[in-house]
Amino acid sequence: MTTHKNVSDLAVNVLQKIKSSKHISVLTGAGVSAESGVPTFRGEEGLWNNYRAEELATPQAFERDPNLVWRWYDWRRTLLAPLKPNAGHYALSQMENFYDNFTLITQNVDGLHRMAGSKNLVELHGNIWLMRCTAEGTVMENKNTPLVAMPPKCNECGGLLRPHIVWFGESLDEDILTRAFRSAEQCDLFFVIGTSGVVQPAASLASIAKQNGAMVIEINLEPTPISDVADATLLGPSAKVLPGLLNAMQKD
Numbered sequence: 001m002t003t004h005k006n007v008s009d010l011a012v013n014v015l016q017k018i019k020s021s022k023h024i025s026v027l028t029g030a031g032v033s034a035e036s037g038v039p040t041f042r043g044e045e046g047l048w049n050n051y052r053a054e055e056l057a058t059p060q061a062f063e064r065d066p067n068l069v070w071r072w073y074d075w076r077r078t079l080l081a082p083l084k085p086n087a088g089h090y091a092l093s094q095m096e097n098f099y100d101n102f103t104l105i106t107q108n109v110d111g112l113h114r115m116a117g118s119k120n121l122v123e124l125h126g127n128i129w130l131m132r133c134t135a136e137g138t139v140m141e142n143k144n145t146p147l148v149a150m151p152p153k154c155n156e157c158g159g160l161l162r163p164h165i166v167w168f169g170e171s172l173d174e175d176i177l178t179r180a181f182r183s184a185e186q187c188d189l190f191f192v193i194g195t196s197g198v199v200q201p202a203a204s205l206a207s208i209a210k211q212n213g214a215m216v217i218e219i220n221l222e223p224t225p226i227s228d229v230a231d232a233t234l235l236g237p238s239a240k241v242l243p244g245l246l247n248a249m250q251k252d
């Protein structure tokens with residue numbers, strides 16, 4: 001594990017690789033949105049009424065008490081509604097123009113990458129602004145905050161709606177998973193940014209990229225289990241490190 005505080009400290013071969021790579025894959029987690037004001041999951045401020053995400057983001061919790069789960073999502077949606085992408089989100093959307101083949105895989109459900117202009121985006125865990133009918137499976141956008149009816153019901157059939165989010169114990173959408181794995185397998189450079197690297201299958205993507213010959217670069221405030229796999233870890237806030245990286249890429 002090699003850690004650095006500044007982009008300028010990266011080894012010459014790493015900078016060269018960043019500039020010359022053709023196929024880039026990026027995995028982001030809650031840390032990338034922290035500077036927009038979104039609480040991370042495993043930080044203290046991620047708690048709600050003393051519940052941890054793992055206790056509420058499950059099909060069992062929803063079956064037991066849909067109101068409680070929806071109240072948590074209503075709190076999170078209301079908190080997210082006024083927030084804007086930060087310099088890290090924008091740097092990533094600009095990087096997309098720099099490379100021939102660029103895939104941004106995010107575990108975040110906040111929609112901020114899309115708002116920043118990222119296009120080839122894989123939302124692994126869904127999107128908090130989408131709801132799905134538990135009766136018919138229809139997916140619809142709903143941006144009301146706070147929610148008008150609790151729990152929300154489908155306008156078409158009256159069925160109970162749920163967040164269009166992958167919960168603990170649920171499988172990820174197969175097409176989405178295939179896109180994420182394919183991109184990790186085929187890339188020559190893999191960035192992993194602002195994730196604690198403890199939730200699968202996202203956490204394994206860096207190892208898959210590495211096994212297939214990619215250079216892995218991590219950006220985080222602190223070392224994580226992924227740091228052992230990474231060729232370099234840049235320690236710092238992503239809203240500062242990513243614009244620095246973009247700057248370095250654009251230099252001759």
Ligand code: OAD
Binds near residue numbers: 107167219220
């Ligand atoms: P975590 O909250 O587990 O981890 C956030 C990571 O971001 C930590 O490693 C922090 O050190 C780092 N971090 C915090 N602020 C940062 C900053 N400004 N710049 C860079 N890094 C920073 O969030 P995730 O790893 O995204 O799943 O969590 C993964 C999944 O677990 C989430 O998608 C969610 C959760 O339960 C579902 O909801 C299905």
